[in-house]
Amino acid sequence: MAAPLAGHHVAVLLGGPSSEREVSLVSGRECADALERLGAEVSRVDAGRDLAQVLAGLKPDVVFNALHGAWGEDGCVQGVLETLGLPYTHCGVLASALAMDKAKAKAVLAAAGVAVPGGGLFNRFDVARGHVLPPPYVVKPNAEGSSVGVFLVMEGANSPPQEVVAPSWTFGEEVMVEPYIRGKELAAGVMDGKGMMVTEIIPRTGFYDYEAKYGEGGSTHVCPADLPAHVTEKALKLAEMAHAALGCRGVTRSDLRYDDINDVLVLLEVNTQPGMTPTSLIPEQAAKQGVGFDDLVLWITEDAYARGGAGGIASTGESSGQGARQSQR
Numbered sequence: 001m002a003a004p005l006a007g008h009h010v011a012v013l014l015g016g017p018s019s020e021r022e023v024s025l026v027s028g029r030e031c032a033d034a035l036e037r038l039g040a041e042v043s044r045v046d047a048g049r050d051l052a053q054v055l056a057g058l059k060p061d062v063v064f065n066a067l068h069g070a071w072g073e074d075g076c077v078q079g080v081l082e083t084l085g086l087p088y089t090h091c092g093v094l095a096s097a098l099a100m101d102k103a104k105a106k107a108v109l110a111a112a113g114v115a116v117p118g119g120g121l122f123n124r125f126d127v128a129r130g131h132v133l134p135p136p137y138v139v140k141p142n143a144e145g146s147s148v149g150v151f152l153v154m155e156g157a158n159s160p161p162q163e164v165v166a167p168s169w170t171f172g173e174e175v176m177v178e179p180y181i182r183g184k185e186l187a188a189g190v191m192d193g194k195g196m197m198v199t200e201i202i203p204r205t206g207f208y209d210y211e212a213k214y215g216e217g218g219s220t221h222v223c224p225a226d227l228p229a230h231v232t233e234k235a236l237k238l239a240e241m242a243h244a245a246l247g248c249r250g251v252t253r254s255d256l257r258y259d260d261i262n263d264v265l266v267l268l269e270v271n272t273q274p275g276m277t278p279t280s281l282i283p284e285q286a287a288k289q290g291v292g293f294d295d296l297v298l299w300i301t302e303d304a305y306a307r308g309g310a311g312g313i314a315s316t317g318e319s320s321g322q323g324a325r326q327s328q329r
Contacts, residue, residue, distance in 0.1 A: 003039025011060035015046035018069030027276040028066035063088040074100035087308020095247040112245035119178035136180035141171035181257035188239035195236030200225035
């Protein structure tokens, strides 16, 4: 039987200039390897400001966007791909830009009935000068991912984080400050608009930071999460609502917190281009539902290709991701 992507040219965008470059290099490598196993001709593109010229020269059938963070995930690269008329994976321009801006995304999600934390945007110098919220609270950039630049200010802290005014701070003049929600760190995948599964993340350090997300042994995943049925149901529903409210497509991952003492569940943010590394949550959830990594990559790629108006890539594509699209409910 012919390989499902035989005769198709896929450009995989990886690396890029953002603070999440190293994660993207791993995601891109894993996806490119899978695409080659599926029979595709693959061009690995370490995306830079000459991306439009590079892709115009390559003329791929479809672009697999494995970039993470600013520029690659915030609508900018999506706009380039729209201009070039190339089908591409994951969300479009508006959903990508909206989801990356935490303050604007929270406003849209709250209006759609999704439970989100309180707090808001504050000038970083005001945040460093004194507590703008009663501790405990979380300080994070308004437009970054992978827990880059995130600080947890615990109860009893004498001073707020001074890192936000350090010369090395490159994440903007305003920062998001939210009340810290005690309890469980959860993640819910959404594929084709349907909730996949809920994972509980137990970080080794007590805080789900960059090292906990991507370092070997940085965290333990309980998949599916051991939660009361009503919490699992609500987490999947909130993730689906958020996916729809932001106008997302393909595969997304919502991050949530669950206070199991007070039975409070809130959605923190939506990741429009979830990690595809060996420690990433979406591939793990898909695998638990019987969909291997290569089939997941195939579904994402064919979904993009079909939306580009060129029809399906492979005769097997319609069913390749069926298991992952089924809800846990």
